[in-house]
Amino acid sequence: AQSVTQLGSHVSVSEGALVLLRCNYSSSVPPYLFWYVQYPNQGLQLLLKYTTGATLVKGINGFEAEFKKSETSFHLTKPSAHMSDAAEYFCAVSEGYGNKLVFGAGTILRVKS
Amino acid sequence: DAGVIQSPRHEVTEMGQEVTLRCKPISGHDYLFWYRQTMMRGLELLIYFNNNVPIDDSGMPEDRFSAKMPNASFSTLKIQPSEPRDSAVYFCASSRSGRAGRDEQFFGPGTRLTVL
Numbered sequence: 131a132q133s134v135t136q137l138g139s140h141v142s143v144s145e146g147a148l149v150l151l152r153c154n155y156s157s158s159v160p161p162y163l164f165w166y167v168q169y170p171n172q173g174l175q176l177l178l179k180y181t182t183g184a185t186l187v188k189g190i191n192g193f194e195a196e197f198k199k200s201e202t203s204f205h206l207t208k209p210s211a212h213m214s215d216a217a218e219y220f221c222a223v224s225e226g227y228g229n230k231l232v233f234g235a236g237t238i239l240r241v242k243s
Numbered sequence: 244d245a246g247v248i249q250s251p252r253h254e255v256t257e258m259g260q261e262v263t264l265r266c267k268p269i270s271g272h273d274y275l276f277w278y279r280q281t282m283m284r285g286l287e288l289l290i291y292f293n294n295n296v297p298i299d300d301s302g303m304p305e306d307r308f309s310a311k312m313p314n315a316s317f318s319t320l321k322i323q324p325s326e327p328r329d330s331a332v333y334f335c336a337s338s339r340s341g342r343a344g345r346d347e348q349f350f351g352p353g354t355r356l357t358v359l
Contacts (some may be wrong), residue, residue, distance in 0.1 A: 162345050164347070166350075169351075171352075172352060172353075173247070173334055173336075173350030173351050173352050174286075174334070174336075174348075174350045175350065175355055176347045176348075179345075179347065181345045185324075220286065224345070229276075229287065229338040229339075229340075229346050229348060230276075230291060231276050231288075231297065231348060232284070233286045235285045236285060236286070
């Protein structure tokens, strides 16, 4: 069965600093991987996804993630944090049938001024 | 498109009462998901439908929970009787069919349920 591990339930960075949120997955089949963001009191929205093809995926708001099969990782990065990036971020893997997703526990990103 | 619509946005009820949460998915989406989010357990998938048919309800916590999808544009999640431990934010999400597993899920704003 698929699973997702997000390292660090809370990450704090200064405004303008690099953002790195870690995600490792377990999957018995080639995975489809997703990053979602949740702002306070809102539903989740898609940041980016990897299905096939290029392993470096660019998403909205300047975020990107790289699929590394050998490391079973899909870490999320952004070169320069902005105050508006403060939110909770979820990594997810698709089980490949239907559109069922398995979500990680989430990482809360705090951006300090 | 209005996105996924959920009602009510907030619900406060007393233990033992019946609670009904409602969801209208995005038009044309064939999959509908119900999730529950709590601090302790994170985001849990309760049940999902494909073309109005329940496919996997293994996440439904117990018989007090039931979900229906009478047509392509409406679904309900019912808790009867409700208990304080059911307090959580309940999300509905929908997605298209087709390339299985690849399509984005679109989430509604959630219903914050408080059971006193």
